Amino acid sequence: MGRALPPLAAELMRRCWLALLLACVPLMAGADSSASTNSKAWQQQVAAAQGKTVYFYAWGGSQGVNNYLRWAGRELRQQYGIRLEHVKVDDIATAVTVVMSQAEGAGAVDLMWINGENFRTLKQAGLLRGKLDVTIPNVSELAFDKLPLNSDFGEPVEGFEVPWGIGQFHLLARADSFSGEQLSPAQLVQFAQENPNRFTYPAPPEFHGTTFLKSLLVALSEQDSRLYEPVTEAAATELLPLLWGYLDKLHPLLWRQGEVFAQSVSEQQRLLADGVLDIAFSFNPNELEVAAQAGRLPANLKRATLGAEAITNSHYLAIPVSAQAPAAAEVVIQFLVSRAAQQQKAQLSGWGDPSVRRDMLQQQQLFPATAELHSSWQDYLERAWLERYQH
């Protein structure tokens, strides 16, 4: 990728590259017959998976997700004879530490729901099963050409994980708190000035809190291209003062004057439901409808992006090399990215997570998207924030 290219051009170039790559997929599939549901190898794999149990480590804090995986478990048992066990964890990092301590083929985890730093850690340690894009037929149906799925927080996916869904950072706010479908950083400060104590954000390094900082930085620097390259001291000393100047102005207006922050986005949403806050965050573009239908958040909310575009990323499925049932786990992935399973996942009465399939993109409404910053900014921002505001 050209160093001086603005992000849009870089994105376009990546897309052209992708298109080229995708054009090759049928050829590759022809050469390597395993990437088709009809291929003998795949059918053997499916047959061998029968009767296997797949232990799927995934965050278990959402009723929508848990119920969806119960549904998937029933379907998998009927269609493939596979037992799917959802191991509910409070933080997938726990599962990552387990994977790092277990030997090949003798581990506890068969499949995990992962992205970002957790993925990078396991991939770089060589602990993930590769070539998932070649072995699992349905991966060719995913919208690698339309959505930024190839890079997970700057780490190339390269077949070590399979996209499962889309996240878009946005705000949920009481309908009367501001007008419009976008909120610029300046408007947010104005809101806070008019309504002191009614806004806070999850303390970085919490994921949503860090993304809030990133969104601000993108908007305040007018999408400076250096944000999409590895962080340098020069870039940081030039760009970060924009953010600190902004936050110094914002913090005294926050809930509890910024002495404490929300612990997590769940807590932030709870404070919204409890009338303490007027604004909370979400990564699920359908959270507004989903939470209202589940009775979790009041119905009189609206959503808006912070700045003109929503930072967009995806979450993935990966198989550790220590998995005891890796082949069966691949069959589970095949099912989870099938049309039926992705449609069920997108239902607003359940999870409401947008699909990553090419043939479903038109039915879903997403926010205007902007790419993630280069992953090195994540750690840099978190540390700098802690240094500045935690003392």
Add this chain to the structure above:
Amino acid sequence: MARALSTLTWPWLLVLVVPVAIGIVLGLNGLWRLTDWVAFYQQPGLFKSIGYSLLVAIIAPLLALYSALLISACAQHTGAWRRTRQWLAPLLSMPHVAFAVGLLFLLSPSGWLVRLLQELFSLFPQPPVNWWPQEKSLSLMILVLVLKEIPFLLFMIAASAQQFPQQQWQRLAATMGYGSYVSWWKIMRPLLVRQLKLPFFAVVVYSLAVVDIAALVGPNTPAPLAVEVVNWQRSFVPVDQSFAAFGSFILLVAAAFMYALVHWHEGWVFKGARQQWWFMRRPWGVLAIGLGRLWQPLAVVLVIGSLAVLISWSFSFGWYYPALRPDSWQVNLWVQEWPFLQQPLLHSLSLALITAVIALSLSVLLLEHQRKRNQQWPDWIVLLPLLVPQVSLVLGWVSLQSMLGITPRVWSSYLAVIIGHIIFALPYSYLVLASHYRNFNQRYMSVAATLGYSRWQAWWHIQWPLLRAPLLFSAAMAFAVSIAQYVPTLLLGNGRITTLTTETVALASGGDRALIALYSLLQALLPLLIFSAVLVAGRTRGVNANAGN
């Protein structure tokens, strides 16, 4: 230390020291990277974080201890012991997090109390900004810990007090002109403080190392050290792993320091026993008795209030400020979850029963062993597993599992979970039992021996009936500790063993309050049954003893 260890025979060394040693060596391996200490020292907010931890670990246990003593003194004064004990079981059995969630919804600025004021007087169209207790504050964290630990200490006092001829002492004190309240403070308090030393230290260690409560109701810029340790552990930047090990080490040192403080406190209480303290004089004494009397209504409000919160939430659909009750009620959630509850319920129950039986047996064997050899081991040996942060220990054992080449299966995971639960439950069951066991009058046993009873026959016929209350309570504590385990169950169980607690903690990381309430209720149910049973058993004995007098 070497001398302390040399008194242990090797089987006990294996049971008590080796697991912890393995956990420390494998789980805290970042400790030896000395160069990272400099960077650690410069971590933003480190000293504030350590300060928070120390403050909580000193204030909360002391407040809890003296409240419990005060309440007992009043109960003794007014003869209301039985009523005081009635409400202990539900408070004891409620898991800490469930209790905190309940309390938060009762008292927080957006809680039921404020909503009631809004409903009645329209005072707060929005939750008030200036309110006590404020969410996410040190004072709320201390309040939660104090209220949760008072019942534990009261229970321990109730069990201890039975061993002393209180009524005789009081009659004696009365002849010297002391009222029952003052004589209780002068005579019973020092004895109880000595008896409660270990349970009190357990409360101190818990307050120092607690993660879930601190994350829920404590401050977070920075958070208390134990929470920061978990945050470092969950980050995969290599230097953060070292920081986690350093943080654990500091907690360990802090625990040792606290042990010295507890020891010093005991000596101080004994030395000062003869003095006339301000709280024994009028009008403070009268005021203190009044305050002690508040416990009874407070306990009732806490039990009923937090249960009402959990039950209401589990049947609620849509519940937003300032509504006093949900938009609508539903049974859907219970119907939907019911089929998925059986396995976790069965796992929780079976693990807790096995753990309780084995932990109690081990505690008795340990204490018998010491008695037979006429030794008293330093208590920290038994407390070791509580002193090292749990995640580090458990990760060490997980590495050991794979180093031994054990491939996770369902049965091997179940076994590993049982071992893990026993390791963490044994210190509590031992703590509850130790001082009662050591103070047991051995002359009974000598008499039995002269009558031709073997040691274990005598134990069964004499010691067991006399020590039934502490023995049962010791098992109940092990049961409750087993029920509450999250990290050992998840990691040693390799995800094969789901319990009510693994489900609840995972859910609690999200925002589904109705579901969290439902699972928290169920999580509290099993310990509630056990503690109620133990209280009933203990009470029967009390009645008999009184009848015998």
